[in-house]
Amino acid sequence: MALNGDWARAWMTGAHESMTAHRSQLISLDRDIGDGDHGENMSRGFDAVAAKLGDLPADANPADVLKLVATTLISTVGGAAGPLYGTAFLKASGAVAGQDELDGGAVVALLTAARDGIVLRGKAEPGDKTMIDAWTPAVDAADAAVSEGADPSAVLEAAASAAEAGAESTEPLVAHKGRASYLGDRAIGHRDPGAQSTAYLLRAAAEAAA
């Protein structure tokens, strides 16, 4: 599928299905090293996103969809994830403003802006055991895919796979940000729930483009 407004809607519909399906798993991951609310919060946020997609005009472009997602997540998710994902989608929307169809370079710009927005709000660095550990490999993989001449859907596929590997890579880490940081060595062996929800989000983006 071309990465147009319909793709952005399909991405969000897929993300809603994924957050609903993985609600319990994200709660369980968060219960291990956080406070157990991540699955509930993400599921609530994407319920609201799904409900609002229908309000968009038929000719909404990807930036319009991403902006609606941003404001909806900020006002419904709560916790740390709400402002972090909200800022990510707001910056992502800005990065592709006015474009009716995204090419590979635009996908990289979208992902980079999202990642940078999260860093701006949360001030996390790679290796801190946060969602950045999924976003940064995704950005790098997308960039590499574009250099190799991949088409936009292959760029998203590369990003999704890298985010999944990135989420897994948080397991041996000690957390330096968020509530898991208080666990010290006891966080080792557990996957960061925010990195995992990032992987689900980017997988939904790739599936919508396939």
Next chain:
Amino acid sequence: MKKLINDPKDVVPESVTGFVAAHGDLVRAEFDPIFIVRADAPVAGKVAIVSGGGSGHEPLHAGFVGYGMLDGAVPGPVFTSPTPDPILAATKAVDGGAGVLHIVKNYTGDVLNFETAADLAAAEGIEVRSVITDDDVAVKDSLYTAGRRGVAGTVLVEKIAGAAAQRGDDLDAVTAVATKVNAQVRTMGVALTACTVPHAGEPSFDIADDEIEIGIGIHGEPGRERIKLEPADSIVDRIIEPILDDLPFKSGDDVLLLINGMGGTPLIELYIAYKHAAEVIEERGMHITRSLVGNFTTSLEMQGFSLSVLKLDDELTELWDAPVQTAALRWGR
């Protein structure tokens, strides 16, 4: 799990409905989005103070809304920060033209959502300052964590800053006194049991019958170590020493001692903790000139307690003694 609830989804709005029905002389609430304000808000010309955070810590924060303390409280879902919308709405509802102070516990979600709300309020022309409370000494290394957490000492910040605002201090002065209280209070807590978030339906963490967690935050999340259960005096020793060893306490100081219950520990046990904590403090040559014992910053039905010591001076003592009329703290009026 047994809980006195209806649908888990309705816990917060139903509880807030009951709260304002019970205390209509002090507070009123809005429900879309949800927040609680003083019955007479906004108070013209007075600096307003708003606090908030996840629910489940009652009476924090709504129980401290009223004369001489908070102007507004924003309850999020249980153990989850509220979003910026209700924080912004509460900020606008209490603004009496003299600016608004946000008192925010240092938890990542609370800080990020209040920060976003403060940006939005500023864009609407309301002057907002923020004081982040971080009184928890259990977190040793602030460099590699999200920093010390804001816990029960927050109640003391809210009371004293609230008194300063009530007597007519301007926004700079109220912010300064809140900052000062936060700088002079230290807290550490202990969990004997876990607690269960209503919509989660199972305990937030696993802890054996003969274990306790030393250095918890207000959700039972760990800080220092897990040990076998000990007599009350030994447990108090484990948490009072790090508090007193941390700045800024010294012999001859006047202090306020707060023994805060986490929700499931009865007063008879909290006073046992008070007894030994007071002995240790007096042995160190300090004088307990003010005290507070009870459930003020709770963690649902968790058994456990926290101990807070605030270094007092004449100004802070006067503001502590000033009249307050809220659901959970009331004196002098």
